[in-house]
Every structure is written in C-alpha cells, then in structure tokens.
Amino acid sequence: MKRNLKYILSIIFVLIVASCQEEVKLKLTDGDPQLVVEAKITTQSGPHLIKLGLTTSYYDEKGNDTVRNAQVRLVRGDDYIVPLEEKNPGYFYTADDFSVVEGEKYTLEIDYNGQQYSASGEVLPYPVLDSVVVRYQEERVFREEGYYCYFYGKTPKGQINYYRWLVYENDTLFNDRGDYLLADDELVQEDISNLELPYPFEVGDTVKVEQYSLNESTYNYFLGLVNLLFNDGGIFSPAPVNPTTNISNITDPGNPPLGFFQISSVTSITILIEEEE
DSSP states (O other): OHHHHHHHHHHHHHHHHHHHOOOOOOOOOOOOOOEEEEEEEESSOSOOEEEEEEOOOTTOTTOSEEOOSOEEEEEETTTEEEOOEEEETTEEEOOTTOOOOTTOEEEEEEEETTEEEEEEEEOOOOOEEEEEEEEEEOOBTTBOSEEEEEEEEEOOSSSOOEEEEEEEETTEEOOSGGGOEEEETTTSOSEEEEEEOSOOBOTTOEEEEEEEEOOHHHHHHHHHHHHHHTOOOOTTSOOOOOOOOSOEESSOTTSOOEEEEEEEOEEEEEEEOOOOO
16 A cells, blocks of 8 residues: 555656746857858869858757858969869869879968958878778677777878778768767877777678878867767766867957868778678
C-alpha cells in the first residue's frame, strides 16, 4: 500500500512540475549585420567557391542574408588577379580548371559596404600518404566492432605543419561536430605512423581520405570552431564566442568579419574495405 502511495505521489509531482514549465523566449538585441566569409581554395581542380553572407537575428530561420554589390579579388603573388565569376549574389567561383600552386602566396580582397577586408595564406607542402592498413577490431569499451583504417606517410621537413582530414564513407562526408580531425606537429611528427581514423567500416565500404595542409591562422580558426561546437553552456563552460577569424577588416580593425580563408595543398587516398583473409 505504501509503495503504491509513493508511486501515485511521484506521478502527481511529475505532472505538477510539467504543468509549471513555460517556454521562455529571450529578448535578444539585434546587432548590425556582420559579413560572413567562407573561402576554401586548394591544389585540386576547381571550381572553388568564395561565399559571402550576412549575420541575421538569432530567431531568423531563413539563414544568412544575401550579400549584393561586393567586389572580390583573389591575387596570386603581388599582381596576378585570378578570374572570378559571381554566379549568384555573394557566390564567387574560380574557373573549373583553376588550382592554387604550392609555394605561392594568395591574398583575398573584399570590398563591401564601404569596408575593405583582406586575408593571405601560403600554399604549404602537404604530407604524403603512401600506405594504409585495414584491421578488424572486436567490440570493446568506447570502440565499435568493425574495420579500422591506419595511415602511414611522411611530413614536410623544415616547417611547422598543421593538418585537417576529411573522411568520406561511400561518397558521404563525415560532417558532425566530432568529425573535425585536426593535428599539428605535436601529434604528427617526422612520420605519419599508425594514424587511426576513428570510424568503424564494413566490408564493401569505399573510404576516401583528403588531407589538407593548413596555415596556422586557419588551423586556429578550426580549433576555435571545435571549442564552440562542444561548448555545452554549463556552469563550468566558458562563455561561447565566435572562433577568431583569419580575415582582417582594413577599414575598421575592431569590426572583423566572421568566417575563414583557407588556402591549402591537398592529397587524397581511396580504399575499398575487403574482408581479412
């Protein structure tokens, strides 16, 4: 009888608490729209996209506003201007056959709404992925069973290296917050040895890995983005802030845009997962 009474009282308590819940919509102040830049240009053949947008209200579900009447230039070295075509407002494309050249410096210049923005980067050498080993792993704590890929290769000497890896399974990119695979020379030193992809695969899967060289400023941007994505808003978490951009506002240095300019060399390797003999 006492057990039944406790059960009934528990249900009543839950119902009372649920009935007291009320959705609260915070009154947030809308700031001035900020320019948002997404630019990723590599040694692979184009077309490569430089995308511009504007920030909007927190409760606006339409996404970034369109940027119109912007002037965008991509400059190689000191004087060669890479041809760009604005196919839609704020969407600037290189030619299909364009790719950046290792060792060259490129500068992105943007004129918009009376403001001048600029970012530069050098196309750094990429590490060589020369082999991959596939091993079947049994299920255990924090690891699913499946086939795991381990990579081997060489890193460029005489420089500090920063990397990002993109992984595709059957042409589908792993694109959740935990899929930002980043490293520097503290993790990857003279050789890439036994570097494990944290994904279990099955027999018949096609796995493609793209490895990008990054400038330090781009690497730091992605690190800041990862920290933001994993900020749970708890009492022990720092206040969320946008990742530090690597693009400067020349006109008003205290008002930088959001986003990033990535200029990278890239190498890729594709393998088919086969059953172990």
